[in-house]
Amino acid sequence: MDNAWRRVVAAFRYNLGTLATGIAAAVGVPVLLFTAAVSMLGIGLLALPHELRWLGQIADFERWRAGARLGREIPGHEGAAGNLRAQLADPATLRDLRWVPANMFAGLVLGTLGIGLAVLPVLAVPAISLWWLFPEDDPMRVIANIPVTSWGSAAGLGLVQLVLCLGLAFFVTPRIADLSARISALLLAPSTREQLTERVETLEETRAGAVDAHGAELRRIERDLHDGTQARLVSIAMRLGLAEQQLERDPQAVAALLAEAREGAEEAMTELRGVLRSMYPPILADRGLEGALAAVAANCPLPVELDVPSLGKVPAPVEAAAYFVVNEALTNVVKHSGATGAQVTVTRIGDTLSVVVLDNGRGGINEERGTGVAGMRRRIAALDGQFVVDSPVGGPTVVAMDCPCVS
Template sequence: MSTPRPAPTRLQLFGWSLALIGMAVPSYVLLATLLTSMGLTLIWLGFPFLLGLLALLRKFTNVHRRRAGWVLGTEIEKPYRARVPGHGMYRRVFDMLTDSATWRDVAWLFVEIVVGSALAILNVALLLGGIAHITLATWWWSLPADADVNLLGALTVNSTATAIFVGIPVGLLYIAIWYFASPRIMRAQAWLTASLLAPTEAARLANRVQQLTVSRADTVDTQAAELRRIERDLHDGAQARLVALGMSLGMAEETVARDPAAARELLAEARAASSQALAELRDLVRGIHPPVLADRGLDGAIQALVLANPLTTHVDVDIPGRLSAPVESAAYFAVAETLTNVTKHAEAGKAWIRLTYDEGKLTILVGDDGRGGADASGGTGLRGIERRLSAFDGTLVVSSPIGGPTVVVMSVPCELIAAE
């Protein structure tokens, strides 16, 4: 079970308030330049600026989503429609502008500049005001001799003595108010952010439909490619071996009477061809659904996979039961493909694999101590794994800084099957 994230302390909230105040000016600049770029789309110049600013806006709002979720103790999802690969600049700008989440981001900028900043300023002012009142007597000497400070609209401070007897109680009052109000003020600010930046039910449903559409298309493409691979392997491998076997047997039948020695050689070639055909058929079956997976389950299949791999690999499997055959197959091939990528490209000395099942989700972690730099969008290996898992609503996340280590985390929602 995942450990809940601790709630932020008041000092952490104070620091976030300072950050929000500091980001008020960049927010205003971003809003102004964004609106200007929208106007400039009447000429070509506005499109590249608008594309860059919209991407920057999304990164900016993602920061606020994470921090608001941190304050509220929850996770705020990204509401944007998935990007369609292959679209050019104009189409990407159009896709962003027709996404309702973009306009909610723009509306949030307006609200954040005014209301959000005001709440952050209030949180900072209460604490700093309390400190200033408590320490008023220490810097009273720097004020003019005839200084007359009015506190709370009713209390007057005109000397060091009154600064002590009046300033300290007022300062303590301010700090007490800050102590009790600070979490509520910042939760109000976070709630304001979440109300505008979290996906609406309509957006969540639309995104879900789009994900299912893309997942279905990927699954169809993957299955078609798999069928083509099986057909090619049968045609170029076992079928060719069986044809050669038939030819050898035919020639042996013709020569057995007049040249028994040549017939024996042909029969030996036929036997070798049959052995090779059988081996290729076995390899083909393993590529479709390994027998070890059906016999020993996912744990045993992963262990067998690691034993056949030249890289030193530590395996830790904590799954309290069997998963459905399609999920086990997808998980097995995802681990196999990831481990193959590590062996070929990572230049690693060791790797580790961990499989856990918790709260209806299978989590697979594959890591290595190699050179890093892996990118799911930069090749077909990780992208193929992602497409395979997407058929089960699975996800793939890659952390691979230059120099390593690389960690690939795959998650698949699934259920354990009842033991027979």
């Protein structure tokens, strides 16, 4: 019974919001039409962007309400609204303009009906108790046009009327709220074709970013090999050549050259391992993501609280991306944040791997200052994942990624 009452109350609140948006639409439609008309004369061009921005805010609020009611997300406007041309080019604005006149009627009708049915049980008993105010020759009539002429008939018919009103409130009011939410979702949500178009555009952007990131990675590896390992190998070859020439004349000098060549070979091997580790860390193949992140946390100069449950089979690219995000984020924490500690949480829900790195530093991350955030974002976008940085000035800073684990 408690759940039924909660559903009625939730539906009443939703229908109340529907009525409010319907009233707002009834006011907004004439204003928009008037502004559009005077815009042809150039007078309303200054007001129209502001009105479209307000309309977008109301429509996004309706998207949130309808999405919460239906249990799904309805995408709306992304970012701040620009000038009038940018607003009219935004598909969400066109959906707003399609929704507002329809909501002027649907919102008013469904909102009023849903609110009326919800409060009807409260009014049923007090209303029938006023039967004695009606004249005898024209008594109050209720269900099936039955006259109420005494307190006995008022009690009996009032009980029946209360049961019927409760039935309407319990069963019809939530369905009116659902119908209102579906109408809003139908008008405000992008169509399947629009979603596919946006998906293709997103894939084109992420693939272009992946190609750029791959090219930058290849150039980095080439630079590291050329400036580091290759230079070490050339130096080793020169020392071995000198040792070969002085083998018979100065054996002591040969020993020194061989020692330098050995040291150079060790340094070249160390640099080569570093390059290979940056491509795909061997520790991931040896110990898995859990062990690799434990090693990163252990090597961090700051205390790191690590929470990594059993993740099951994770594709190698996603594993590497998670490792690099945690490694880069903790490096930034040590270098730039002034934090005294950090927390790393890795979870897997279904086919989505989530990583959250939290620190108690000063915050204020700026992606344009070369903190590695742009590189992390490109790496995750290339895997069709989501990457978010929340770093207000004063902290704390949250670096989060969600990546699909579908092979």
